[in-house]
Amino acid sequence: MEKFNTDGIVIKTSVTGESDLIVFVLTRSRGMIRAFAKGARGMKNKLHAGSSLFAYCDFTFTEKNDVYHISEASVKEIFFGLRSDIAKLTLAQYFCEVLLKTLPDAETDEEYLLLMLRSLYYLSNGTKHLLQIKAVFELRMAAVSGYAPPVHACDNCGAFQTDTMYFNCITGELLCSRCGRLSDAPEVPFAVIAAMRHIIFSPPDKVFGFRLNEDLLRSLTLLTEKYLQNCFQQPFRLTDMFWASFN
């Protein structure tokens, strides 16, 4: 039996047995871990708080024959502010859905955890617009997973910037105002393309560091949402619920 410590965030729980939970934890050093939390449904159980959705904890796991158990969970953050608003809560659950459906078992890049933690932090404390948090999560998630769209220049002529550009959500191809005129791709203001470049090319701790007005954020996240779905070839159920609760 192996015993190890890592921090991580709970992104799904399901009930098993009389009072136990199966907890999906996105960890810093071991990727996604599916673990049993014995007795965690009991209000007085020592694992109760640390096994709840969105709890960010220092965990101690034990592992034997690929079966994991949580033996300790020391809560560092519970993102209480998420519960204040249905749109915030739905967006946070959408991020969980994306991670659960797309993260390969063996993936151990800690940037997934960092992206999720920062996204929930801004959602919870309300200091960034919801549409900005959504767009950053979607596009950075695609980029970290190896699907960064080639938006550094026009795919045809190499132009870096024109007032409007054309972004193809299926191929990720970018065209300038001249080359894109006859394409099917939607026309996008340059400020939105600049934001996409920022999200893709910034260091992890700077990805949220840009400003756009709400209309432009909406254009941005409609593109990033479609692009992410296309990268992973599947719809995410919670996007519709998010838009219904946001609008």
Ligand SMILES: [Zn+2]
């Ligand atoms: Zn061009």
